[in-house]
Amino acid sequence: ATVPALSYQPFATIANASRCKAGATFSNETVDCGGVTVGSSCASDAEGQKPVITLKNASVKNLRISASGGADGIHCSSGNCTIENVVWEDICEDAATNNGKTMTVKGGLAFNSANGPGGKPDKVFQHNSKNSTTVLTGNFTLTGEHGKLWRSCGDCTDNGGPRYLTISGVTVNGKIDSIAGVNSNYKDVATIRNLKIKDYKAGKPPVCEHYTGVK
Numbered sequence: 295a296t297v298p299a300l301s302y303q304p305f306a307t308i309a310n311a312s313r314c315k316a317g318a319t320f321s322n323e324t325v326d327c328g329g330v331t332v333g334s335s336c337a338s339d340a341e342g343q344k345p346v347i348t349l350k351n352a353s354v355k356n357l358r359i360s361a362s363g364g365a366d367g368i369h370c371s372s373g374n375c376t377i378e379n380v381v382w383e384d385i386c387e388d389a390a391t392n393n394g395k396t397m398t399v400k401g402g403l404a405f406n407s408a409n410g411p412g413g414k415p416d417k418v419f420q421h422n423s424k425n426s427t428t429v430l431t432g433n434f435t436l437t438g439e440h441g442k443l444w445r446s447c448g449d450c451t452d453n454g455g456p457r458y459l460t461i462s463g464v465t466v467n468g469k470i471d472s473i474a475g476v477n478s479n480y481k482d483v484a485t486i487r488n489l490k491i492k493d494y495k496a497g498k499p500p501v502c503e504h505y506t507g508v509k
């Protein structure tokens with residue numbers, strides 16, 4: 295009998311990688327970016343910058359966001375979104391925004407949230423839609439310096455709440471001001487399990503900061 299020659303593919307091609315470009319929108323699907331790096335620009339802490347990637351009831355995984363191109367990060371603009379194994383080489387205005395129902399960040403890593411070169415450390419995740427949940431899990435890790443890990447919007451047009459944060463396996467391997475910025479008057483709830491914090495700024499409450507949301 296003849297023995298068939300061994301054949302193998304040394305490098306797998308991720309069919310979706312070419313779709314992972316700054317400005318892309320993914321809807322009702324999971325897109326594996328295969329480790330590509332994307333980015334647009336970073337105008338420091340300016341609000342109104344465009345998201346790098348928009349998810350509409352969709353998931354993205356295995357993506358890097360470039361240090362100088364983080365803009366307004368990833369938006370979950372509707373439905374349930376999962377952001378899995380994403381690396382932010384630096385956070386620009388923020389890393390991701392929940393404008394949907396449940397936004398889950400699973401694994402991955404974010405470096406400084408300093409809004410680009412010369413900026414000061416600021417928020418990582420922004421939560422704008424009410425009656426919705428942000429989940430941080432799978433040992434999502436922060437390194438470098440940060441303000442808040444999560445902020446519930448204090449002045450959104452879609453105001454009120456509550457907004458929910460669930461942390462279940464997060465490591466802060468750098469320095470942070472606080473974990474959750476809740477609006478107490480909107481009855482926000484942060485549920486925190488398995489959180490490791492290496493260092494936090496003196497004089498700041500390390501876990502919850504209470505705010506009053508305004509209309």
Ligand code: ADA
Pocket residue numbers: 341342388391420422447448449450
């Ligand atoms: C700030 C600002 C909000 C909203 C938010 C965001 O919290 O006050 O109105 O723009 O940032 O989405 O980044």
Ligand code: CA
Pocket residue numbers: 341342366387388391420
């Ligand atoms: Ca923002």
Ligand code: CA
Pocket residue numbers: 339386387388409416417
């Ligand atoms: Ca910011």
